[in-house]
Amino acid sequence: MKSAQLTAIGPAEKTVKCIDVSDPGKPGKGEVLVDIVACSINPADILMIEGNYASVPETPCALGIEGAGTVVAVGPEVSGLKAGDKVMSLARTNWVQQIRDKAEAFVRLPAEVELSQAAMLKVNVATAHLMLTRYVPLSKGDWVIQDAANSGVGVDLIRLAHADGLRTVNIVRRSELIEPLKQLGADVVVVDGPDLAQRVAKENGGAQIKLGIDAVGGSAIGRLTDCVGDGGTVVNYGLLSGKPCEINAFNFVFRDITVTGFWLAKLMRGMQFGEIQAMYAQLAQRLVDGTIHVDIEASYPLDKIADAMAHAKRESRGGKIQLRPNG
Amino acid sequence: MKSAQLTAIGPAEKTVKCIDVSDPGKPGKGEVLVDIVACSINPADILMIEGNYASVPETPCALGIEGAGTVVAVGPEVSGLKAGDKVMSLARTNWVQQIRDKAEAFVRLPAEVELSQAAMLKVNVATAHLMLTRYVPLSKGDWVIQDAANSGVGVDLIRLAHADGLRTVNIVRRSELIEPLKQLGADVVVVDGPDLAQRVAKENGGAQIKLGIDAVGGSAIGRLTDCVGDGGTVVNYGLLSGKPCEINAFNFVFRDITVTGFWLAKLMRGMQFGEIQAMYAQLAQRLVDGTIHVDIEASYPLDKIADAMAHAKRESRGGKIQLRPNG
Incomplete structure (x- = not known):
């Protein structure tokens, strides 16, 4: 064979x-x-x-x-x-x-x-599901933010979150992705760039975002972390940029944000x-x-x-x- | 008055x-x-x-x-x-x-x-004490690593850890600090720079380090994070470099390391x-x-x-x- x-x-x-x-x-x-x-x-x-x-x-x-x-x-x-x-x-x-x-x-x-x-x-589906459920307790109406929102995991995450009554802010790199992602159930879609946190707050009415999900690293995870509310958690699962994660220390020290990582293979080894x-x-x-x-x-x-x-x-x-x- | x-x-x-x-x-x-x-x-x-x-x-x-x-x-x-x-x-x-x-x-x-x-x-003393006790359960003989080890908090941390039977790896920027910190009870003192993780492993016999404590941010927290064992926690409490924390995404995704922050004022507001x-x-x-x-x-x-x-x-x-x- x-x-x-x-x-x-x-x-x-x-x-x-x-x-x-x-x-x-x-x-x-x-x-x-x-x-x-x-x-x-x-x-x-x-x-x-x-x-x-x-x-x-x-x-x-x-x-x-x-x-x-x-x-x-x-x-x-x-x-x-x-x-x-x-x-x-x-x-x-x-x-x-x-x-x-x-x-x-x-x-x-x-x-x-x-x-x-x-x-x-x-x-992808399990990755999206586990990141939505394993790190932060979320209830209907709670907000999640992710980058690489048009990736395989990103799209699954939008669909799963939407089906469960969670609301998503989705960061993309091209404006032509905004409408297609909204069609899938994305609540907010924004193009990455300067002042991201201010633009996101404007789009979601300033609602606190409890969970951030990053696939990019580099400076992108830093901008995404700025968007997450005090006490929130950011989960890094991808290495897309190939660059070190750059996160403002202010977010750790004064805003009590935690950054951690997700690897499906390792997490599944720990499951029955x-x-x-x-x-x-x-x-x-x-x-x-x-x-x-x-x-x-x-x-x-x-x-x-x-x-x-x-x-x-x-x-x-x-x-x-x-x-x-x-x- | x-x-x-x-x-x-x-x-x-x-x-x-x-x-x-x-x-x-x-x-x-x-x-x-x-x-x-x-x-x-x-x-x-x-x-x-x-x-x-x-x-x-x-x-x-x-x-x-x-x-x-x-x-x-x-x-x-x-x-x-x-x-x-x-x-x-x-x-x-x-x-x-x-x-x-x-x-x-x-x-x-x-x-x-x-x-x-x-x-x-x-x-300083409470900061050192709380960082040693609030994030990772440590037992006698366990290893902790910190940078800015000659700072006020750093010196208190060396003394408290030593008194409690914990072992410390201390990162400094000048070799003339090595002996004075050893006099205070530091187990290992290394000068920051390239290949830090390899040099630390050589000095502490490759023992796993469960907790990292960073006061610097920038690329220094990245090098310190490389030294911490899989599944470990890094606590950032200072903003000394004024630069974003640069942490290799590999440490989050594949080594399951968590980075979080410490702010005494906030932590004490949550204590009775x-x-x-x-x-x-x-x-x-x-x-x-x-x-x-x-x-x-x-x-x-x-x-x-x-x-x-x-x-x-x-x-x-x-x-x-x-x-x-x-x-």
């Missing part, structure tokens, strides 16, 4: 190759065999492939943080999963036609879910399987009810992996790039 | 004047009258006088964050204080010969305490009087037992306030500058 593997750290479009590997074989005790139907290509995949992630993998190695598919067979002593079930994979080796793994590597999804959408649940399963069941329901929907710009088979990588690296896209390992 | 007051926001040596004000009169119900014996001049006093503090006071106004003295008289319904008791003042108007205020504006001190030392307890009293009773005992001792470089009467201000603003001093309102 086919597997897209990393041959050496380097430019993704050159170093990821589609190779033939042996079939995984029948599931053993407590194991499940899954056909991977759809995989998303994430920024974190690219960071890892190009050597810019928290850890640099030894090559050659399998790849793919996200994937969703259908159970083909279950081994003895597996409960809760059966052939034909739709599942999301918790493995990080999903760019492959089939995976055989322990039952706890898969989360069962509702039958109504589209697998191409389910293949985008694990990272039952908790992970319950979270994704809840989020999968958001796919079914239409709260969350992500546009897909293109899908590629595994043997066009170089094209898929090059496409995923383009700055301006209208949607996600996916792999379809089984066509 | 004499009072040193701020006439207008501006250079401290020009804008603080000694003026004659009316005597405070006899204490009423629940009130206490105190002769102020010694007052310290703090960086926060200067910041406020020169318009660089969290809030800018309306002028003219009384001044002086710290002061200690002797109870002269108590009004009806005051318990726990009597004439002759030594007290530390919680008021922020201590540069004066006498204060009349409610009993909860004063903390009773042990009779053995030197008032000139007690006049330095309120801000009983808690404040108990804290200062414990810290006053550290003066009596010699754990804490601060050198005094010079003392001035109130009518030499301009000289006192100019002296307090000098960068290199061998100790605190104090006022002695009653000679």
Whole structure:
């Protein structure tokens, strides 16, 4: 069967190759065999492939943080999963036609879910959900601010917050993004730049903002932090600017603001399987009810992996790039 | 009686004047009258006088964050204080010969305490104590790192940590400070600069550092944050560099480090009087037992306030500058 593997750290479009590997074989005790139907290509995949992630993998190695598919067979002593079930994979080796793994590597999804959408649940949707729920207790009507608001996580966050009655201030870099984000449920959208805090206060009526979410670092997190109310929390989850976070010390000392970081892989290592399963069941329901929907710009088979990588690296896209390992 | 007051926001040596004000009169119900014996001049006093503090006071106004003295008289319904008791003042108007205020504006001190030392307890010693105890649970043998280690707070922190069996890494800017700080109980003293984290790890045997304490901001807090272990906390309490805190986003996202701020005035507003009293009773005992001792470089009467201000603003001093309102 086919597997897209990393041959050496380097430019993704050159170093990821589609190779033939042996079939995984029948599931053993407590194991499940899954056909991977759809995989998303994430920024974190690219960071890892190009050597810019928290850890640099030894090559050659399998790849793919996200994937969703259908159970083909279950081994003895597996409960809760059966052939034909739709599942999301918790493995990080999903760019492959089939995976055989322990039952706890898969989360069962509702039958109504589209697998191409389910293949985008694990990272971005969970990131948006966990950042909205793990740091600051928020009630209906409370305000959250984020930058990179048109990113994958940013859009999911707007949709989830809106569905839960939270209000969002969204920082973007181009004014043509204002209307599209408002269409998705964004309450306020502002273009980054000088006097951001004053402009945000004008737009949201000066309401206190309890939580800030930053994907950029650099001076952008500093401007975003200026917008958050006294005693608020700012969560940094991205490294988009590649620059050190520049935050006015006044915000720490006199405004009692806390800055902390979010990393999905680490947070999930600290969660029990039952908790992970319950979270994704809840989020999968958001796919079914239409709260969350992500546009897909293109899908590629595994043997066009170089094209898929090059496409995923383009700055301006209208949607996600996916792999379809089984066509 | 004499009072040193701020006439207008501006250079401290020009804008603080000694003026004659009316005597405070006899204490009423629940009130206490105190002769102020010694007052310290703090960086926060200067910041406020020169318009660089969290809030800018309306002028003219009384001044002086710290002061200690002797109870002269108590009004009806005051318990726990009597004439002759030594007290530390919680008021922020201590540069004066006498204060009349409610009993909860004063903390009773042990009779053995030197008032000139007690006049330095309120801000720096409490700041060091609260930063060591409020953010991260620390046990004997645990490591803490701080910059500006030769500052007033820095030296108090070394002494308190050493007395409690904690170990400190101390960042300084000049190598001639290494030996004097080691004499005070510092475990490791390093000069700030490139590769700080590697040099610190070499000096402390690679032991994990749970708490970082930064008074500088700018790029210094970034280097200090690099030294703290995964999951650690960095507390920023000073604005010495006047520059935005520059912290690598990697430390937030992948190393789960939290940065927060400390402001004594705000933290104490959230404490009950009983808690404040108990804290200062414990810290006053550290003066009596010699754990804490601060050198005094010079003392001035109130009518030499301009000289006192100019002296307090000098960068290199061998100790605190104090006022002695009653000679």
